[in-house]
Amino acid sequence: MSDAEAAEARRIAGEARDRVRFEEEALELADQVYRVARRLVGTREEAEELVQETYARAFRSWRSYTHGTNMRAWLLRILTNLNLDRGRKIQRTPDLQPLEEGDYYLANKVAAAEGEQALEQDQVVERLSQGGVVDALADVPHDFRDVVVLVDIGDFSYADAAQILDIPIGTVMSRLHRGRRILKQKLAEESLT
């Protein structure tokens, strides 16, 4: 084998190792990717499809991932783009926004219904049923929900969420804050009425 051939053989072997390492790392993240995907779309089936499309694309374009960077964010960026490409229903933000309640809104509702001391109880939030949380989240408009899901369920930083959604960090923060307030309003409507 000539030196050139030996170098080429080493290059191929090195690339094969990188690829296997990439694939293993990506598959280890599948559950975490699914948990986010599940709350970005309406059904389990859609979430499964979206995750499969994401991984199909990731396995094809693994070379564009830079080793050592945040792979979970890289995968979620593919996933959120695919979700947009799937033509998720464009949801026009109504011109007339409902009066936005403050951050104490839900707590105040609970206190009004059960008394101020109820807020101290550890189980107070558990009385907002689990289904209530899922339904309320599904009711938050897409733009706001994407950010809330990435940060509060996916545990991404503001900066990661900005990169994943390709929006400025200031937009992440304002959508996150509004999205959480909307979520609390929905929870109050769905759980306490």
Place this chain on the structure above:
Amino acid sequence: MTTHDPGCDKCEELLQGYLDRDLDPAEVVVAEGHLDGCDYCRRRYRFEEKLRRYIRLSASERMPAGLMAKLAELRDRAPGAL
């Protein structure tokens, strides 16, 4: 403590940034200074912390059985797969 104390309004505004550890030091002083003396706001901050944990827990759904096998299959079918 009343709900209409202007300090409570300010504290309510700072809640998300405080729990996200995203306030500047001067704002942290304002929030903590108020929380020290205000049961009303302290209860609401604790409620919010519990709520966040609960939302994360109840909205998080495990990957369905079988999806991992499908993903491994996609890996094996990808162009140039080993």
